[in-house]
Every structure is written in C-alpha cells, then in structure tokens.
Amino acid sequence: MTARRKRLAAEGQEWEQLKIQMQAMKQDDIAWREGRAAVYVFYAGEDVLHVAQEAYTLFMSENGLGMARAFPSLRQMEEEVLDIALDLLHGGEEAVGNMTSGGTESIFMAVKTARDWARVHRPSATQPEILLPYSAHPAFDKAAHYLNLTIHRVPVGADFRADVSAMAAAISKQTIMIVGSAPCFPYGVMDPIADLSSLAQARDLWLHVDACVGGFIAPFVRQIGYPVPDFDFTLPGVCSMSADLHKYGFAAKGASTVLYRSEDLRHYQPFSCSDWPNGTMTTPTFAGTRPGGAIAAAWAVLHYLGVAGYQEKARAMMQTRDALTSGIEAIDGLHVWGKPDLGLIAYGSHELDIAAVGDGLRAAGWFVVQTQHPKGLHLMLTPAHAPIVDAYLRDVATAVARVRQGSLMSSEAEVRYS
Numbered sequence: 001m002t003a004r005r006k007r008l009a010a011e012g013q014e015w016e017q018l019k020i021q022m023q024a025m026k027q028d029d030i031a032w033r034e035g036r037a038a039v040y041v042f043y044a045g046e047d048v049l050h051v052a053q054e055a056y057t058l059f060m061s062e063n064g065l066g067m068a069r070a071f072p073s074l075r076q077m078e079e080e081v082l083d084i085a086l087d088l089l090h091g092g093e094e095a096v097g098n099m100t101s102g103g104t105e106s107i108f109m110a111v112k113t114a115r116d117w118a119r120v121h122r123p124s125a126t127q128p129e130i131l132l133p134y135s136a137h138p139a140f141d142k143a144a145h146y147l148n149l150t151i152h153r154v155p156v157g158a159d160f161r162a163d164v165s166a167m168a169a170a171i172s173k174q175t176i177m178i179v180g181s182a183p184c185f186p187y188g189v190m191d192p193i194a195d196l197s198s199l200a201q202a203r204d205l206w207l208h209v210d211a212c213v214g215g216f217i218a219p220f221v222r223q224i225g226y227p228v229p230d231f232d233f234t235l236p237g238v239c240s241m242s243a244d245l246h247k248y249g250f251a252a253k254g255a256s257t258v259l260y261r262s263e264d265l266r267h268y269q270p271f272s273c274s275d276w277p278n279g280t281m282t283t284p285t286f287a288g289t290r291p292g293g294a295i296a297a298a299w300a301v302l303h304y305l306g307v308a309g310y311q312e313k314a315r316a317m318m319q320t321r322d323a324l325t326s327g328i329e330a331i332d333g334l335h336v337w338g339k340p341d342l343g344l345i346a347y348g349s350h351e352l353d354i355a356a357v358g359d360g361l362r363a364a365g366w367f368v369v370q371t372q373h374p375k376g377l378h379l380m381l382t383p384a385h386a387p388i389v390d391a392y393l394r395d396v397a398t399a400v401a402r403v404r405q406g407s408l409m410s411s412e413a414e415v416r417y418s
Helices: 015-028 048-060 072-088 103-120 139-147 164-170 193-203 216-224 293-331 354-363 383-406
Strands: 094-100 129-133 149-155 174-180 206-210 236-243 256-260 270-271 282-283 343-347 369-372 375-380
Touching: 015 174, 048 293, 072 094, 072 256, 072 293, 094 103, 094 293, 103 139, 103 174, 103 206, 103 236, 103 256, 129 139, 139 149, 149 164, 164 193, 174 193, 193 236, 216 293, 236 343, 293 343, 293 383, 354 369, 354 375, 354 383
Parallel strands: 129 149, 129 174, 174 206, 206 236
Antiparallel strands: 094 256, 236 256, 270 282, 343 375, 369 375
16 A cells, blocks of 8 residues: 655745754664765765755855856856866867766766767767776766767776776777766776876877866865876876865855866857747856855855865865774775775775675674675765864774674675765
8 A cells, every 4th residue: 555645735834844853763773973974965064054045045045047147146156166277177278168967967068979979080980889898977968858869888907097098999980078087986996097197198089087076175185195097187187077165165066067178169059049039048058047155155165165164174084084994904804995095995806705794794783785796885975074084983993893793694785985
C-alpha cells in the first residue's frame, strides 16, 4: 500500500513551530560540523558560513537573469568574482567566464561550447567524441548524453593519472575534445595537464581542465609551499576550465565558474531565441533564472577570506591530509592509492576487505564514500577534519583489527556516490 500523498495544510503555521520541525528533521543527518562527512559539505568555520548565509539572504530575491538592467549589483559582483577566478588561474587579458550553478553546469557549458566550436573548426567530425581519462567526472557523460556526443574513457596509468600516450593513441577523426582533471575526484591526483596541453595543440583539439575541485584551493596550496604542477591557463593548450566556488571556495551552493581562454571560444556558449512574443531572450549559461544569493555569497566569502584566509584554510587542509595519509599508511595492510596532490584521498588494501572496514567506520558514526576501481575508501578533506584525525585513525585501526579477526565482514553493498 502506497503512502498517502502529502497535502498542503488548510491554514498556515507559525514559523517558530516550523523551524522546530525542520531542526528535528535533521537529527539523522551526518554531523558535518564535527568532521564526520567525507564529502558533500565544505565547512571552513562558523564565521565563513555566517558570511555566506548573510550575503545570500541579502540577495535571495534578486534574479541573475535580469542583471543587465534590473540588478547591476549582481553584474558587478559576478564580474568581480570572475576577475578573481581568472587571476588565480592565470587567465590573460582576453580570458572570460561565467558563473554557473555548479560543476555539472560548468562542464555541460564547456562541452556544449566545444561541440559548437567543432562544428565550425572540425566539420569532418560528424559523430563527435570526447576523450577522457577513466577517472574523469561523470558530468562529462551526462553532458554527452544530452548533447548527442560519444564518450571514450581511456584507462589511467599505474599512478592513477591520465595516460597521455594512451589518450594520444585513442584520438580519432571524430575526437573534438580531450579532458584532464585538477585533481580527479576518485583519487585526488592531478592529471599531467602540461602534457595534455601539448597534445591538444599538436592535434588541434579542445582541452578542458576540470578544476571543479582544485580551482579555488590549488593556487593557495602552491603559495604556501606545496608543489602543484601547472594546470591552468598558463599552459597554452588549455581552452576552458571549470572551477567550483561552492567547494574549496567555501561559498554557498550552487556557485561555480566556467572559464575560457578568449571570447572567441566563449562565443559558442550562449543561447538566444527571438521567435516568441517577448522578443529576444539570451542566456549565457544553461539556466534562465539564476539565484542572486549564490552570486552574492560567493562575492562576499572571497572578499571576507582574501589571500591570507584561503592560505590558512589550505594549510589546515594540507596538514590534515599529511597526518591522515601517514596515519593510514602506518596501519598494517592499508595503502593510499596514488599520491594525492590536494585534499582528496582514496585508500584501500591488497589483502583486507576494505568494504568491511568501511562498514566498521559507518558503525562508528562516519559517513563513508567508496571507490570501486580499485576498491577503497574516499575522503574529501576540509578544515573541519583537522580536529578529528586521531579519532578517525583510531576507528580505522579498530575496524581493520575486527576484519582481521573475522568479526567484521562486508555487506557487499553496491558502490554509489549519490
């Protein structure tokens, strides 16, 4: 028997009563403020959260669709956010971009733009294809699904990074775009973007760098002294980039950027329609209505933290990464997959049932994300994880001991990221 559909109440309720109900609904949510979430929330402290909340509320009703005439404040904020992004990622004077609702939309727009560019510059590609490392985000598959393109995933190397030689060998007459990640989500390693840039130039292909994870933290990680390979517009073959503000920019969801080397490339992005009663309507990205709050919150958090603030968050993240990776490697039987460049870690085992270890962590109150190739557990670190390193490692060690004793066995649940 199906549950009865919820109906709108005949009379409204007082906000305080509703607020109590909503707070009660959260009782089973993961305690992300306490560092228990391995993904989904990028928490940089109550002060940053407060700035994002206040800024969002100030512009909650404003619509980014009307910024040209109705809301010049939003236009100014978006332009400044994009200026900052392009400066951090070494966009030249001709570089341009737009804000979007998230990494998926940024990737979608870059794929759509590359497709339309290829119709002009590579007309022989009648069945266009995108070439990806196996580790690239499924947002490319989603974009290809909607845009009637073909995806070709190429196995990564032993270091979990894009295998540029294998990608070069896989290029066909139908290839219009190649992709690199900075870093990839599954393993947290940076693909060799410099080599992909050379390949793209040599074969006249569009190179997109997915820096949704790293775009707003890698520059500051480099500034505080950690080695970060070149991955941005410094490399001449990079045509477009995606970089999320609501990840390590610590802005409110959903805010991302899609960036282009020049207006000549972005020219293929906008959509325009005049065949309806109200005249021409042009949208630069996929969305029509765009929440002004997301633009305002991104602007406010960027200005609140500044370079020093982001360097502080980057330092906390990297110190946490170093402590966790060394602690995990010190537990007999566990290994970190690859050498993570930023705050993403994946680890597993050649001898232990790592899914059972994950079950032990879940039982201890941790939100666990798994990888399937190779099997492993996954962490996306923020400053919120700094205080929980010892507790996490203790619970990992306990779970490993129970697996060895045979008292903890995997439920063999399907690996999902949703």
